Amino acid sequence: MKEGKSAKQNQQQQQQHQKDHLSPFKLAKLLDPEASWDKDQLGDVLHWIRQVAALVCGLLWGTIPLVGGIWIVLFLALSTGIVYGYYAMILKIDEEEYGGHGALLQEGLFASLTLFLLAWILVYSLAHF
Amino acid sequence: MAATPHFLSSFKYGDALNVVGISVCTALVCEAISWVLIYRTASYKTLRSSIDKASKKLETMKATTATSAASSAIKKPSKSKKMDRVESSLKESSRDLSLFKFKSGAVVALVLVVVFALLNSLFEGKPVAKLPFTPFGLVMKMSHRGLQGNDATDCSMAFLYFLCSISIRTNLQKFLGFSPPRGVSGGLFPMPDPKMN
Numbered sequence: 001m002k003e004g005k006s007a008k009q010n011q012q013q014q015q016q017h018q019k020d021h022l023s024p025f026k027l028a029k030l031l032d033p034e035a036s037w038d039k040d041q042l043g044d045v046l047h048w049i050r051q052v053a054a055l056v057c058g059l060l061w062g063t064i065p066l067v068g069g070i071w072i073v074l075f076l077a078l079s080t081g082i083v084y085g086y087y088a089m090i091l092k093i094d095e096e097e098y099g100g101h102g103a104l105l106q107e108g109l110f111a112s113l114t115l116f117l118l119a120w121i122l123v124y125s126l127a128h129f
Numbered sequence: 130m131a132a133t134p135h136f137l138s139s140f141k142y143g144d145a146l147n148v149v150g151i152s153v154c155t156a157l158v159c160e161a162i163s164w165v166l167i168y169r170t171a172s173y174k175t176l177r178s179s180i181d182k183a184s185k186k187l188e189t190m191k192a193t194t195a196t197s198a199a200s201s202a203i204k205k206p207s208k209s210k211k212m213d214r215v216e217s218s219l220k221e222s223s224r225d226l227s228l229f230k231f232k233s234g235a236v237v238a239l240v241l242v243v244v245f246a247l248l249n250s251l252f253e254g255k256p257v258a259k260l261p262f263t264p265f266g267l268v269m270k271m272s273h274r275g276l277q278g279n280d281a282t283d284c285s286m287a288f289l290y291f292l293c294s295i296s297i298r299t300n301l302q303k304f305l306g307f308s309p310p311r312g313v314s315g316g317l318f319p320m321p322d323p324k325m326n
Contacts, residue, residue: 039188044303051300062261069262097192111303115296121284122149125142125258 033092042091042098046083047108053079054112058119065124075116080105145258148248148286152293155244156301159237166233168307176226183219190215248286256283 029035030045057075087093087104095101140146167173190212253275260282264272269281272288302308 047303065261067261072262111296111299114292115300118149118289118292118296120261121258121289121292122145124261125145125284126140129141129259 031090033090035091037091037093037098039098042087042093042104043107046087046104047111049083049086050079050108050112051115053082054116055119058116059123062120062123063127065128067124071120072113072117076113079112079116080109083107142256142258144252144255144286145284145289148252148257148289149293151244151248152290152297155240156294156298159240159298160301160305160307162237162240163233163307164305166236167230172229173226176222176229180219180222180226183215183222187212187215187219245290248290252286255286257286257289258284260284 054075057078061071061075083105084101087095095104098104190208194208194212254277256276260272263281265281268288271291272284273281274285274287276283276285299308
């Protein structure tokens with residue numbers, strides 16, 4: 001029974017060690033131009049980058065506040081630039097392998113636009129009225 | 130508990146937070162219902178798996194065809210037939226998945242209708258937020274729905290709820306792994322799973 005318990009503990013420790021080992025590996029992959037990417041994985045990363053950009057821009061512009069439709073266009077340009085800069089300059093991937101620029105740049109676009117508008121409207125309404 | 134409504138009433142547009150809060154709860158409830166009726170079933174998992182496999186196979190075949198375009202013409206017709214077979218299999222699986230989700234999605238649709246009717250009764254005719262831009266066209270029709278006056282920057286519950294629905298539900302589905310497979314969805318404006326909206 002004691003042997004069984006210690007074997008189980010060893011297994012748990014190994015799994016924990018693997019988990020700890022994997023987390024920095026996963027983070028390093030996000031900035032590694034040599035890493036290989038599955039289409040779905042890359043799409044998900046680009047999606048979440050857009051969402052974070054949308055949230056930050058919405059919160060910031062609602063706080064300042066920045067007013068006017070032009071800021072929607074600027075947000076779209078900024079978030080697109082961030083996504084393009086990430087996959088073209090940091091990851092240095094060949095976009096043709098992943099469906100072209102269009103497919104990569106449209107990942108999470110609409111959701112990020114609505115999230116940006118939601119954050120911007122909420123902060124603007126609550127902080128300035 | 131009584132402190133929360135008092136805190137919200139200190140904001141002129143505190144109702145916006147109520148709308149967002151209700152949207153978040155609705156999104157969670159809808160995904161829970163979807164998980165019970167759809168995502169945990171063996172049929173869904175099988176269909177999803179076959180769509181993912183067919184999509185990947187089709188991509189590989191297209192990439193191979195593109196790189197060997199200069200090679201012998203004899204191989205081309207058989208490869209093209211094989212690609213057509215995979216593509217039609219993918220379309221069939223996508224159709225089956227849509228049909229499967231449609232049947233179960235009626236329950237979620239009912240929940241969404243009830244919640245929207247409830248919000249409408251609570252906030253009809255009342256601006257719940259202020260827009261930091263002047264909308265026009267279709268956007269203005271939605272953002273000024275049911276509101277009095279000519280101030281285009283008044284925001285109705287319908288528009289705010291629309292923004293909440295798309296942003297919260299899309300990201301929640303993505304986070305939980307319930308997004309439609311990439312072989313099925315696409316286009317510039319991918320909505321959260323259409324059968325669930």
